[in-house]
Amino acid sequence: MQRALSLEDTPALAVPLRFMLTAPWFACAAGLLLAWSGPDALASRWTPAALALTHLMTLGFLAMTMAGAMLQMLPVVAGLAVPAVRPVARLCWLGLASGTALLALAFVSGRPLLFIMAAPVLALALLCFAVAVARALARRTAAGALAMTIGMRIAVASLGIVAVLGVLLAASFAGVYQLPVLQVTSLHAAWGLVGWVALLVIAVSFQVIPMFQSTPAYPRALTLALPPSVAVLLAAWSIGSWSQARWAAWPAALIALLLAAFAGFTLYRLALRKRAPDVTSFYWLLSLASLLGCVLLHFLLDADNPRRPVLLGILFIGGFAASAVNGMLYKIVPFLLWYHLGIAGIPRGAVPGVSAWITGRASKAQCCAYAAAMAMLAGSVCAPELVRPGALLFAAATAWLGALLLAAARRYRQALAASATVSA
Amino acid sequence: MSDILLDVRGLMPPEPLERVMDALDVLTPATRIVMLIDREPLPLYRILERNGYHYRAVAQNNGDYRVEITLAG
Numbered sequence: 001m002q003r004a005l006s007l008e009d010t011p012a013l014a015v016p017l018r019f020m021l022t023a024p025w026f027a028c029a030a031g032l033l034l035a036w037s038g039p040d041a042l043a044s045r046w047t048p049a050a051l052a053l054t055h056l057m058t059l060g061f062l063a064m065t066m067a068g069a070m071l072q073m074l075p076v077v078a079g080l081a082v083p084a085v086r087p088v089a090r091l092c093w094l095g096l097a098s099g100t101a102l103l104a105l106a107f108v109s110g111r112p113l114l115f116i117m118a119a120p121v122l123a124l125a126l127l128c129f130a131v132a133v134a135r136a137l138a139r140r141t142a143a144g145a146l147a148m149t150i151g152m153r154i155a156v157a158s159l160g161i162v163a164v165l166g167v168l169l170a171a172s173f174a175g176v177y178q179l180p181v182l183q184v185t186s187l188h189a190a191w192g193l194v195g196w197v198a199l200l201v202i203a204v205s206f207q208v209i210p211m212f213q214s215t216p217a218y219p220r221a222l223t224l225a226l227p228p229s230v231a232v233l234l235a236a237w238s239i240g241s242w243s244q245a246r247w248a249a250w251p252a253a254l255i256a257l258l259l260a261a262f263a264g265f266t267l268y269r270l271a272l273r274k275r276a277p278d279v280t281s282f283y284w285l286l287s288l289a290s291l292l293g294c295v296l297l298h299f300l301l302d303a304d305n306p307r308r309p310v311l312l313g314i315l316f317i318g319g320f321a322a323s324a325v326n327g328m329l330y331k332i333v334p335f336l337l338w339y340h341l342g343i344a345g346i347p348r349g350a351v352p353g354v355s356a357w358i359t360g361r362a363s364k365a366q367c368c369a370y371a372a373a374m375a376m377l378a379g380s381v382c383a384p385e386l387v388r389p390g391a392l393l394f395a396a397a398t399a400w401l402g403a404l405l406l407a408a409a410r411r412y413r414q415a416l417a418a419s420a421t422v423s424a
Numbered sequence: 425m426s427d428i429l430l431d432v433r434g435l436m437p438p439e440p441l442e443r444v445m446d447a448l449d450v451l452t453p454a455t456r457i458v459m460l461i462d463r464e465p466l467p468l469y470r471i472l473e474r475n476g477y478h479y480r481a482v483a484q485n486n487g488d489y490r491v492e493i494t495l496a497g
Binding site for chain 1: 434436437438439445463464468
């Protein structure tokens, strides 16, 4: 007996999918922009091209996928329904996509009008998302998902801080008023990369690494204590950094050590398991090794070295965060497509198994291309001639990811259409 | 009542869910699915509750779960 299953907790497929199908193309755009700009783009973190491609990655790729994944995971994993999820998803996606493109153009061209246009669009998208998700997170979490939701609460609060600081900076770039740009940018970057990106990746990994990588569950004390500890230290660092106090280096060092402890512990757990690694395992290895590399460089490189923030940015955004997200996309998208065909009542015999939507050979080759691109880009800090080939390879690898996800989505539509033809 | 034994211990998600969904397709009032799984399948419970199935989950001493699924009513 074939039964069409319904699962009220599951948002419509379009809610998460539109974010996940769009995101790789922003990463591809970041690669193309870097290839076009050449080595001068990475001369410092302040070049227009560096600022533009940083935001193409953090907003266009990371925030885009993370927003889509959270809208999907909160109801399904934690039993927390996001209010008005369809309009929130539509508005957030539209604002993120158009606002990121406008902001990148604003940085590259330096035109004040583009900053004035980008800031409210992005602010509306991010705050709409943050408020809707915060309302869901304020409810009681399903047992077993607490470790994930504690980190998510802090990550979403951090996103709110990042968005407000970002709007202030955009207004300053547009010449509306004067700000201490260096200090505000440091806060904006730290809350964005550590408070939002790292804590969200860590919170989600508490749930998905034991589940998908067959490792034992993380120790409960670690999952409950790590995200709040990082947040408290980040707040202490912010006060010290704002007042330019020398002691600000201490909370920064402790945050680095906590992140290293998380990465080292997870790598140890992954090394102990008996199962053969899949493409997501490889991406986790790349991600965690990059995070350890960031911590090492944080301590080893002189704080005044202009290459330090560039190298840390490449390793943290491309190596740590984007690798983790890329690997998770290979789990999430095929599962969603398979699952929604089941919900649509299509006979399961006619639905390809989850592992058949994107073949292991294609995804592993894409992972190799991505890892090679990251190695070239990290190496380009010392050998600038690697910038252009590394950037082109990065653009190709992320376009490949985008094409694999689109091909899977096309198969979903074809299966739906074939089913409609049969039943007609 | 005959049992459909489903041992999904050691399988990575979402394969256990794939297997149980396939088994639900062939479930009749005269059969029962007995699933053995190495973690508590929380998302599955909500699928079963909302689609007219009855289930009973028992935690085993070794951390595994035994979930018995029948058609409700």
